[in-house]
Amino acid sequence: MIEVRNISKHFGSTVAVQNVSFDVARGEVLGFLGPNGAGKSTTMRILTGYIPPSEGSARIAGHDLLEDSLAIRRRIGYLPENAPLYGDMEVVDFLRFVGTIRGIPPGEMRERIARMVKLCGLEKVVGRTIQHLSKGYRQRVGLAQAMIHDPDILILDEPTSGLDPNQIMEIRELIKELGREKTVILSTHILPEVSATCGRVLIVNEGMLVASGSPEELGAGLEGGGLLRVQVRAPSREVLDEKLRDAEFVTEHVFTKEADGDLHHLTIRGVDARGLGERIFRLVVENGWSLAELRLEGATLEDVFRRITRGEEA
């Protein structure tokens, strides 16, 4: 859906983006992760046709970025950073304005707006002037305008900034939902967001792409990735040992200490870090044992991020 090739952008002597290439497939949710000023927004502005790259090229939905910007813009829904909106307009008028420019036929407009209002939870504020809305509502209005024409591609620059925890959860759910059919690129500097919503992550720092992969891959790429520390109450060590050996989702298990009576201490490594804890839990329950402790050890995305962007040793 999106093919980015060697894109660079400099403003005078400052380099904002340097030689970035990546692909995004249909139905993929791609997260752009990086500290503030890493070039996330600039890359998004380039993809949405707001500014051209200094070098490099990109094809989006089969169209060339520089030659067919208008066709690309029709297929993209874009939420710029901080959700800039026309403060003096009412929410419904604003959505109608964007919808009209997006070419939604007048006959369908009412229904489309109603759908967006429902999807983004704007029922209480449709008739309100945008400048009087809270940050959370503004952000949701921004999302609504980005999705009103049902675009194939959504580009969201920090979609959850300024939202409260409940709203963040809602928006993440929404993005995951959308990601099933649409291509979504979102940027954030909040790490749990990426693990929660994205299938793939690009970590950018100082304008350069420094790592990419699924959140699990990036975590597992480090020593100690996906390691579970477990304490199980089970009658015999042999049975426990055998069951873990038979479980296909466990790649490695080690008894770390002598058992305290029937309490066994282990570390377990899995094929897939995601859901490993849950599977272990189920295994324990199925066998009628009990779980005294279950803790994920080692590298999270946070560690990866910190290490890569600061060049620290783990």
Next chain:
Amino acid sequence: MSNIRTITAKEFRSYFDSPIAYIYITFFLVLSSWLFLRGFFLVGQASMRGFFGILPWLLLFFVPAVTMRLWAEEKKLGTIELLMTLPVKDHEVVLGKFLASFSFFFVTLALSFSVPLVISILGDPDPGPIWGGYIGAVLLGASFLAIGLFISSLTENQIIAFIIGITLTFVLFILGEEFVVYNAPRAVVPLLKHLGLGAHYDSIGRGVIDSRDVLYYLSVVVFFLYLNVRTVESRKWK
């Protein structure tokens, strides 16, 4: 085409969404009528010459105030990024904004039509100069608007857009005036007289509508709208 209409409608409405429109209109009508009527009864002639004499000086302040917001605010609030990533062409946005400010100006000017109505009750004015005066005002206003809009696209500060807008329109307006050309080299005098926004206004205001004057104003409008498209595009310069 429909994009231009959508943008025009949105910008036109946004004047009236805030108190700004009503303040502008009141300011304009009160000031123009008062300045005019002050002298009107002293002269005791049923003519609007005085009105159209004052008008350019009022427009000098009024028009940049109407246009200062149009781009500067978009830049300041970042909505320009939202707007320019919609499937619209740069020139459509420029034209839409221009037409919105023109419509607003036109409405304001039309409301001042109470003045000739009152005069025709009081006396028997010659309609030629009145229509000429209005046509001249529309053309002059359109030029001022195009200039003001262009200036607004250069800054994100509305106050700066306002001040520079007044300055530039003022300079262009007095360019052809006698006291400006007096000291100019003889070779450029006809050029200055032709370029000055004021001279053409005076000749239309006499009720003589010369196509050259009309063409002159239209080319000023087109020229500044073209510059405006270029400045909007300038974000794309590598």
